Amino acid sequence: VFHSFRFAFSAMKFATLNNGSRDGKLLIVSRDLNTCVDASDIAPTLQYALDNWDSVVDRLQKRYSDLNSGSAAGSQPFDQSGCHSPLPRAYEWIDGSACINHIILVRKARNAEPPATLRTDPLVYQGGAGTFLPPYGNIAHYKEEFGIDFEAEICVITDDVPMGTKASQADSHVRLVMLCNDVTLRNLIPPEPEKGFGFFVSKPSTAFSPVAVTPDELGAAWRDGRVHLPLVTKYNGTVFGNPDAGPEMFFSFYDLIQHVTQTRALTAG
16 A cells, blocks of 8 residues: 555656766656657756655656646657666666576576575675666677676666665665666676676676656556566567566565665665
8 A cells, every 4th residue: 555655646757868968868758658758947867856856756747647648848759769778877786686597597607506695695786887878879898708698687766765774664765667788798707706806897887778667657567576577588689588577586676675775875866
């Protein structure tokens, strides 16, 4: 009941126009993804909207409603290829392996055993957040020998999350949900964990979906801190995988938020 009330008046879809600036320009996108409207007079960027959510959310919601009803002034066709990642850069990007089968497979590929805490302690690392890639942009690297690989992921954007937040409290901190192409250079991974400092050169810039949505936009598919929908992944137009992202996710987003806030707070983004 709390979850439904929490987001009942803030169901929206956002995108960021890639206008050449560092943080782009905020767009509101229609529910059917066909049209959009400029929202920069309310919040110039998505980060600004997150930082000032309580003061801008009602106006953003009103414009979203107008867009869906066809009464929004200045609406235009939505061109996904003109978008940057919803947050072209962020204060933090925390990547976690919440799917047990994925952990087992990638460890097996490099002849490594899964950790003893596989089912009790989430695997997370802090990735590079300063130069996210546009969703339709090229993924350029120096050498094919790096083992360029892709990973389809679901991620959330939070508001400010206090240190010590419990999983039972995490729902109210999830602002938006989006998809991610987490690029990995497989052949550069094996030496990095052995140094004891985690991933760096093996985890280059990441791309995110053109649109980020509030959890309510997902309806009943958003529950228990998971997205209960198939995560359909295509490689050069051919279906590569379509796991059910709900039951395949062993640790929920709420569990992950509790884990990463054990010793630090999270800033909005």
